[in-house]
Amino acid sequence: MSSHPWGLNWRIFFPKSIALLAVVLLQPIALTGCFSPEEIKHPEIQTEFAPGWNNVAVGGGGYVTGIYLHPQVPNLAYIRTDMGGFYRWDSTATRWIPLSDRFTRSESGYYGGEALALDPNNPDRVYIAAGKYLWAEPGTIFKSSDRGQTWVQSDLRLPMGGNEELRGAGNRLVVSPHDSNLLLFGSRQNGLWRSIDAGMTWNLVPGFPTPSDSKIGILAIAFDPNQPSQIYASVYGDRLYQSTDGGTTWNPLPNSPSHAFKLAVASDSTLYVTHAQGVSKYLQENWHNITPPNTSFRRLIRRETPAFNGLSIHPQNPQELIVSHGQTTRTQLYHSQDGGMTWTEKKSQINNTVPWWPDDYFSNHLSALEFDPTIPGRVWLSDWYGVWQTDNFNKNLPVWTNYSQGHEQVVTFDLVSPPTGALLLSAVADVEGFYHSHLEQIPPHRFGSDRGSFQETYSLDYAAQSPQHLVRVGGDRWNSRYGGATSADGGLTWQRFSQFPEQMMPMRVAVSATNPQQFVVTLSDSQGIRTQDNGQSWQPIQGLPDSIEGPWEWSQPLGADAVNGNRFYYYHEGTVYHSQDGGLSFAPIYQSLPHSDWHFLKTMPGAEGEVWVSLDQEGLYRSPDGGQSFSKVAGVEQAYLFAFGKAAPGQEIPALYLYGKVVNKPESIFWSPDLGKTWIDIGDREIPIGNQPNVMEASKQQFGLVFIGTNGRGIYYRAIGAP
Incomplete structure (x- = not known):
């Protein structure tokens, strides 16, 4: 690369302005297979939020490489x-x-x-x-x-x-x-x-x-x-x-x-x-x-x-x-x-x-x-x-x-927002992860204890029909010690797996919808494993390609069906694999999707067989039949991230959120009330959430509450409110 400048290029950034959000809802579409999760006791949950995009309060967590004080003006520091x-x-x-x-x-x-x-x-x-x-x-x-x-x-x-x-x-x-x-x-x-x-x-x-x-x-x-x-x-x-x-x-x-x-x-x-x-x-x-x-x-x-x-x-x-x-x-x-x-x-x-x-x-x-x-x-x-x-x-x-308020710098690996308990649980680099009951207050502690703590958490999931049961996988990258932990109280306390393959880095975890003790874990640059007893013993998975190499990869190729506890899905290089035996073996079920290195596979809450895959520049794809067929969501030109959240008031269909591009619109963040037929822009050009966003999640408890994790600017959220 030349050491000389490339000519003048003037660019000016202006202060944040206030924009109005117009929301139009279409007729609701009913889904089958919904469930009512068991309620458990948790800390008081925050229900009112500041307008616009804001940071979830974590409290520092990143390297401040320099501090600068002006010699003339008191308290003018950078x-x-x-x-x-x-x-x-x-x-x-x-x-x-x-x-x-x-x-x-x-x-x-x-x-x-x-x-x-x-x-x-x-x-x-x-x-x-x-x-x-x-x-x-x-x-x-x-x-x-x-x-x-x-x-x-x-x-x-x-x-x-x-x-x-x-x-x-x-x-x-x-x-x-x-x-x-x-x-x-x-x-x-x-x-x-x-x-x-x-x-x-x-x-x-x-x-x-x-x-x-x-x-x-x-x-x-x-x-x-x-x-x-x-x-x-x-x-x-x-x-x-x-x-x-x-x-x-x-x-x-x-x-x-x-x-x-x-x-x-x-x-x-x-x-x-x-x-x-x-x-x-x-x-x-x-x-x-x-x-x-x-x-x-x-x-x-x-x-x-x-x-x-x-x-x-x-x-x-x-x-x-x-x-x-x-x-x-x-x-x-x-x-x-x-x-x-x-x-x-x-x-x-x-x-x-x-x-x-x-x-x-x-x-x-x-x-x-x-x-x-x-x-x-x-x-x-x-x-x-x-x-x-x-x-x-x-x-x-x-x-x-x-003094950490406002300085939000964690790197996220994963986010989940279950239908009960915490508003959000975060899996992050270096400082493990957090249970967030208040988005504007710093959490009182990190995940884990002496029996369940790690340097970082790479993936989180919960049993769809028993959401107080969660699993997370991670480890201590500095000494190649890896494993995972389970929680039976919504993430308040954790118990480390009693067994895990030595020096094998876990990448993603998916939990059976109906059996919290049964879950699948993919391993970095290797085959995956499955447990039926909460991590006390493991069996090798058959039929899957080697996983991506970690930890600095954010694609999410693995998901569990939201209703059928025996079914799991996996995406790799244009092929969707499925398992019908609790994750023990996988086989290709659809082999005609585009190939994208950046991809996210998710299942729709409350609906059996609803599998969605985002493929970045290749768009967003939906399967209503467990992966046997896929159709591209019309009008989505880029699906960089996406998430499902609680349905709007008066509706049953989950809200769908997208970080990407839709036809005739620049890249932004969108909400769809009708599974992608129409899109409402909920982004902000002054806060585009541009620092390598790597995970998107939406609240299953409150309509319109959306989360985006980044590679160094922490976690953002916005509550768009009831329409």
């Missing part, structure tokens, strides 16, 4: 995340305001936070470098003149990696404190770029060295606050470079660290550096090792494990600084008030406001430490799960409080 976009702090409401939600699904890469920069002289101006993966569509730089409410896209197009290696280190994008029109951006693979028109056009700085094989590249840049023409930059794996002419030419800095993570220049022009070997400062053309003594860091140069990362210099005192370890599960913080000659290790007290966070989440894989420039004693900290703040850092035991 964060970037690895794959959940960018946010601004609302100190009045004590919550984070998402700034990336206008990006569409085709722009999902822009939810990757490669860098962020503030204009020190203009508090309304902020820049973001947005791009999630080096191998994906090129990233770009956006500029906002209203604190992130609207964005204008620059002409820069480069591979960026907000979710790549060392995403929690460095600072690639900077604005000169002496000239608001001068910006520098250090790319991972395509050199150093310079803008002299406040970030709208960019030019490659000729001659700046970048290792051709590096996935890190230019990791950090820092301006000298006293000398307008002096700038420092680090090339990871090489050394630091210095410019004395405003970034036009550069020279290597002798004896500089080869694996530097963060740079900061104090108000007395001293350069401080955290790096793989420790902490150093550069003063009067000499390097000084100021690494805190008696620390547990190792001399590592591996990209993924920096020894020291966090670094901040007090804005009013050039001799006061704080540093921290980097990508470790328990970071140590060190404070110096004499330029690093002596250090105090700062112990901490935890004021945890997220009930399901264990205290050891604090400073886990710490990415940034920042002195607050306007509020004495305040320090901010960002890490693997969220943002922390203390107002008494100078005390012996500062108290750190986490």
